[in-house]
Amino acid sequence: MCGIIGYTGSEDVKGVLLDALELLEYRGYDSAGIAVADTGLKQTKVYKCAGRVKDLRAICESEKLITECGIGHTRWATHGGVNDTNAHPHQVGKVTLVHNGIIENYRELIADYELESVLKSETDSEVVAALLNKFYTGDPDEAIKKTVSKLKGTFALVILFEDHQGEIYSVRNVSPIVATLCKEGAMLASDLTALCRFTNRYFVVPEYHILKLAKDAIVLKDFNGNQVEPDYLEVDWELNNAGKNGYPFYMEKEIMEQPDAIERTITNRITSGMPDFTADGVPDEIFTQCERVNIIACGTAMHAGLVAQALIKSILHMHIDVDMASEFMYSDPVIDEKSLVIAVSQSGETIDTLEAVKYAKKRGAKCLSIINVKGSSIARESDYVLYTNAGPEIAVASTKAYTTQLAVFYLIVAKMAQLRGVFSQEETQSFIRELQRTPDVMKKVLEGRQEIHKLANKVLEAKDLFMIGRGLDYSILLEGSLKLKEVSYIHSEAYASGELKHGPIALITQDTPVVAAVTQEKLMSKELSNIKEVRSRGADIVLFIKESLAKDIDRAYDTFHLPDMQDEFMVMPASVALQLLAYYVSSDKGFDVDKPRNLAKVVTVE
DSSP states (O other): OOEEEEEEESSOHHHHHHHHHHHTGGGOOSEEEEEEEETTTTEEEEEEEESOHHHHHHHHHTOOOOEEEEEEEEEOOSSSOSSTTTSSOEEETTEEEEEEEEETTHHHHHHHTTOGGGOOSSOHHHHHHHHHHHHOSSOHHHHHHHHHTTOOEEEEEEEEETTSTTOEEEEEESSOOEEEEETTEEEEESSGGGGTTTOSEEEEOOTTEEEEEETTEEEEEETTSOBOOOOEEEOSSOGGGGSOTTOSSHHHHHHHTHHHHHHHHHHTTEETTEEOOGGGTOOTHHHHSOSEEEEEEOHHHHHHHHHHHHHIIIIIOOEEEEEEHHHHTTSOOOOOTTEEEEEEESSSOOHHHHHHHHHHHHTTOEEEEEESSTTOHHHHHSSEEEEOOOOOOOSSSOSHHHHHHHHHHHHHHHHHHHHTTSSOHHHHHHHHHHHHTHHHHHHHHHHTHHHHHHHHTTTTTOSEEEEEEOTHHHHHHHHHHHHHHHHHOOEEEEEEGGGGGGTGGGGOOTTOOEEEEEOOGGGHHHHHHHHHHHHTTTOOEEEEEEGGGOTTOOTTSEEEEEOOOOGGGTHHHHHHHHHHHHHHHHHHTTOOTTSOTTOOSSOOOO
């Protein structure tokens, strides 16, 4: 969740650190800080505060610094409250560090090594700094190895040693660190977004390796002292794609980017009208030899999995489960060598999903991941990877990452149906043709966004809101409800329409608006009946309906017509419409749409 940056080079160090921390704000944080090596005084200075990066920038503006390198951090409180003292970096003796992760045995370390007297904060991170300083005798590598051998938990540590001016050291376990060497110097970060201003090349620091950055060199060693050559990757998106490009919020920009993102995700995976994963190195056997499918994911990614579940059940008639990754290991899942486990994560660093993948592999399952970030932890842990091509997603509320995940699932379903003899070649090609229409259909929804903006006014003042639908519509609304909760703070719940009369309808009043989706022809009559039930109890209805189904709809509803696709593809235009609804409600309320309270983009602690 926290953001890390380290830089040594020819640019203005303070400016590079602060700019990078602003790029990492989307990860979620409550305090920020930097530490810079003061070349003139031969010491490390720390500047930090609770609050936003702009508050930290104000503190640093008055400081005139002659420096060769520095490190920075945005903190999400786990141990200790939100205050200046608990903010990172932490400094003990000659050691200054920032830390992502959780040190589980920090209390034992305090007692075993008598660290209490040097600690000023309530954090587990400062304990690591104190232990590292206790072991440090002038050799950074030895001190790091000895310290790491005592730690239990997850960590990404980035360290300055006061008597090693111009150098930055790092070591990690689970929590990610990426690094690069470019003409401006050497950099590392918790997220490659922070590096994009300078380069599109980076490498993932391997676990339990020591990384040393100097302004013109990078040295990577294993714990035996052997030098390791970094394995560089390339970012597929342009360097300026991480900016807002004139939009007031990243969320709006990323909603608008979805047609292009879908196009990029599917185009190179279609050959002669057929799904083709050859370039991804994914063999046909994993789709033909499995007897069951398990999808593991969290939040929005799990909702993409629920759509895939509906498709796999209805088209392939296979046994499939969708599990919350945080509950997966504790629910005694039926997993063995005949299982195909599909892990879904935008960042590829979601800790619950990563641990679930490790568990599934131990049980003999093949693991395929759907990820947006090359070289991420889940990607490396999986047997096979299908990368989405969403580009950088900065807003905390996921939009284009979700729809590109859906697009990959549609490709997987088509491939499995073809290989398992459910679809003929002609049926497979027809399915793919409909998928290829998605970008143009999404554009039509985006062209009508001002109509959706007007609908947003209908729910703007709601304290409670319900969303209702059946079948795939229910899957769509689970995600739509989450979006609204995330960015507008309206209490919103999605229900399968048929369940209303089993309890939830008791909550329907004239002050409770209801958002309904009707996109499945075979369920239309039942869905409209449920809508009339809540309407008769005084609820105002906002209706998203497939255009070809709308001709006989009562004009009493506030309605948006979704452009037609085959029923099983209506998830795509409906998702965009619901994203826009949530966006306009949040922005009209005056909220910071990109940084919802209490939320982080990347969840790296359990």
